[in-house]
Amino acid sequence: SSALTGTLTNSGSISAVANGNDQARAYGVYVNTVSLVGNALTNSGTISATASAATGSATAYGVYVGRLLGGTLTNSGSISGTADNPGNGYSVYVDNICCTASSGTINNLAGGVLSGNIFIGGTVAVNNAGTIAIPAGASGFIGGNYTQQSGGVLRIGATSTSNYGS
Secondary structure: HHHEEEEEOOOEHHHHHEEEOEEEEEEEEEEEEOOOOEEEEEEOOOEEEEEEEOOEEEEEEEEEEEEEEEEEEOOEEEEEEEEEEHHHHHEEEEEOOOOOOEEEEEOOOOOEEOOOOEEEEOOOOOEEOOOOOOOOOOOEEEEOOEEEHHHHHHHHOOOOOOOOOO
């Protein structure tokens, strides 16, 4: 189990690349559980994941959290996920593994960039004072409250009238 019981801080660069024939998965940061108020993942640097598969499925996660249980993810840097299919490249993915709905907060501060699809399960709140950029072909999801702060940008990509993010 990879549970975070303190603070994980990145002010440098974390990069993950996965290439495969049938499948490829890349994780910039993977944490199974961030639990309890006060435990946090803080990024002021760059976290990126890129995945490509020649014939199959590729998925990339800048930050993957299995369960966020009252913890906080704070970003003032850049977190990105890029895959062959834009819908499979996640900047942040917060799941609801093992029967317990995720809760807590994601703070994307001024200057922070979340680039790629976004999936925030449970009742996790998202506060955006930076930029969240969802590419064309991706469908972002936030299960909790979303607050757009003054100066924050929600950018949804479009390449045509039929190919756009949502």
